[in-house]
Amino acid sequence: MMLRVFKLNILLLILILSSSCNKAGQRTISILETTDLHGVILPYDFIEKQELDVSLAGSMSYINLLRKEKDSVLLLDNGDNLQGQPAVYYYNFIDTLTPHLLAEAMNLMKFDAGTVGNHDIEAGHSVYDRMARLYDFPMLAANAINIKTGKPYFDPYVIIEKNKIRIAVFGLVTPAIPKWLPRELYSGIEFRDMTETAKLWMPEILREKPDLVVGLFHSGWNRNELENNDTGQPQENGSASVAWNVPGFDIIFTGHDHRTANEKFINSAGDTVLILNGGSHSENIAQADISFPSLKKNGSKGIIITGKIIPVKDFKPDNEFLARFEPQNKVISDYVNRIIGTCEATISTRDALFGPSAFVDLIHSMQMEITGADISFAAPLSFDVSIAEGPVTVSDMFKLYKYENMLYTMNLTGEEIDKYLEFSYGGWLNTMKSQNDNLLELRLGKDGKPVVTEEGAWLRNQSYNFDSAAGIDYVVDAGKPDGEKVLIRSMSDGRPFLSEITYKVALNSHRGNGGGGHLTEGALIDMNDLSSRVISSTERDLRYYILKSIEEKGKIKPFTFNNWSIIPERWVKNAIPRDYKLLFGTYKTN
Numbered sequence: 001m002m003l004r005v006f007k008l009n010i011l012l013l014i015l016i017l018s019s020s021c022n023k024a025g026q027r028t029i030s031i032l033e034t035t036d037l038h039g040v041i042l043p044y045d046f047i048e049k050q051e052l053d054v055s056l057a058g059s060m061s062y063i064n065l066l067r068k069e070k071d072s073v074l075l076l077d078n079g080d081n082l083q084g085q086p087a088v089y090y091y092n093f094i095d096t097l098t099p100h101l102l103a104e105a106m107n108l109m110k111f112d113a114g115t116v117g118n119h120d121i122e123a124g125h126s127v128y129d130r131m132a133r134l135y136d137f138p139m140l141a142a143n144a145i146n147i148k149t150g151k152p153y154f155d156p157y158v159i160i161e162k163n164k165i166r167i168a169v170f171g172l173v174t175p176a177i178p179k180w181l182p183r184e185l186y187s188g189i190e191f192r193d194m195t196e197t198a199k200l201w202m203p204e205i206l207r208e209k210p211d212l213v214v215g216l217f218h219s220g221w222n223r224n225e226l227e228n229n230d231t232g233q234p235q236e237n238g239s240a241s242v243a244w245n246v247p248g249f250d251i252i253f254t255g256h257d258h259r260t261a262n263e264k265f266i267n268s269a270g271d272t273v274l275i276l277n278g279g280s281h282s283e284n285i286a287q288a289d290i291s292f293p294s295l296k297k298n299g300s301k302g303i304i305i306t307g308k309i310i311p312v313k314d315f316k317p318d319n320e321f322l323a324r325f326e327p328q329n330k331v332i333s334d335y336v337n338r339i340i341g342t343c344e345a346t347i348s349t350r351d352a353l354f355g356p357s358a359f360v361d362l363i364h365s366m367q368m369e370i371t372g373a374d375i376s377f378a379a380p381l382s383f384d385v386s387i388a389e390g391p392v393t394v395s396d397m398f399k400l401y402k403y404e405n406m407l408y409t410m411n412l413t414g415e416e417i418d419k420y421l422e423f424s425y426g427g428w429l430n431t432m433k434s435q436n437d438n439l440l441e442l443r444l445g446k447d448g449k450p451v452v453t454e455e456g457a458w459l460r461n462q463s464y465n466f467d468s469a470a471g472i473d474y475v476v477d478a479g480k481p482d483g484e485k486v487l488i489r490s491m492s493d494g495r496p497f498l499s500e501i502t503y504k505v506a507l508n509s510h511r512g513n514g515g516g517g518h519l520t521e522g523a524l525i526d527m528n529d530l531s532s533r534v535i536s537s538t539e540r541d542l543r544y545y546i547l548k549s550i551e552e553k554g555k556i557k558p559f560t561f562n563n564w565s566i567i568p569e570r571w572v573k574n575a576i577p578r579d580y581k582l583l584f585g586t587y588k589t590n
Helices: 002-025 056-069 086-094 101-108 125-134 194-207 239-245 319-324 326-336 358-371 394-400 414-426 515-522 527-533 542-553 569-584
Strands: 027-034 073-077 113-115 144-146 157-162 165-173 189-191 212-218 251-254 260-266 272-278 284-292 304-311 339-343 375-378 390-393 407-413 468-470 472-477 486-491 502-508 534-537 564-567
Touching (some): 027 165, 056 073, 056 319, 073 165, 101 125, 239 272, 251 284, 272 284, 326 394, 339 542, 358 542, 394 542, 468 472, 515 527, 564 569
Parallel strands (some): 472 564
Antiparallel strands (some): 407 502, 407 534, 472 486
């Protein structure tokens, strides 16, 4: 009897020990992604000069909390951080000797790896090469190839071990960069197809025998884009194509499109991949929680992976972060608050949606003044900003010109200019059939009516694609179909406008490289021929030259060229207040 009890106790002890071993052998890790920060590092908007409830400082509070709760945390970033706020512009181009604020912040937060984004490349070699040296973590992009060596310019992937878990992090960037940026910004680099690159590297990654394979792609997510396009142009948002066609990934973090994502996806091999995207501007953190029931080297069997999106506004800025970067905060504030002149009247991008505006015509006048071009193309780069009457500061220049585009002068024929404008207004104006129709192309619901949220109605296209022209006089007939809306009457100086004549045209480098499709889809110029049309380019971004010009003149005198109009006049007159109120909640022009 005693022997039987002794054997039973031994058996129970073995079961208890076995259970304890299984529990002790369990490992968990959380992987966090920030993406598309666009300079939102401190909890302050240096352009609008107002406090923000989101920032990297708030992200740090959550990250620190999670590091206390979890066995291990892996922190990743997905690019597009070096453009958007003066906080990064200042350290990109104004003070290049002081350690960069973004590098200091991300090193303080102990990031483990990051993928480069297209707006990081937009800052130019001197900036992103410097950042690669300053970061305490590797910059990834397997499909950004050094032309001289044929090898990746940045690291293709990195193996990180945390809590005895080997994690492979593989980076890709959208290969559409040449469509938007001047070649000198990425000289010596070519951007290859995402899917083909992933297929090339996956066998090598798997030979490293990782417990987890993570994709970190600066490219948007659309589960319907499973195959490469057959247009011959690089696929801007190729994350779904990689997820479907390249088995091996457990998690793919996406970015670039500023949309949050948290969904499970079944790839071509029948495996489940978790797709996550943290959105943009420090508003969210994407989080993957992974549990390994045991440490058996048996691939991903038994791994449990879940995802969630963490709103950063729910967490107060980290005090250590704020104290550490208070000196930089003061430097940036002093920079953006510097008065460069005065403005004699308030100008707004709201007006630019409905006709000639002082806001966009200021850009037109600057472009023509700098280049001496015959014609200028420009758009309201921000949907809803204004520069108030009175003192003009450096921060106002970020409202006037949002991006670090350079200014091109290009050769275009009259016929190409006409097609360019047809393309622009085709994406801008609705085809009206009566005075009761909307003037603008708005997003419509299934009922055919504009979708109106708490924030108002939404444009179907982005306002930064609404290019108007200066230097020519023309009318736009909203009652005619796309492709037949624009009638160019003459040059603004009275000369005839001729379709066969070649004109010098001023436009930004984004557009000049094919961005928006105005030159390629509209004017039907082959992408490979665009560079041959460029006569000249500014050395620095257009904002820099506009700022210098205002400083020299001391004031802005708002005016409109009034060189174009939208007809039928009665229809348009009735439609403008209606559309204005749908977009902005009230009808009040500046």
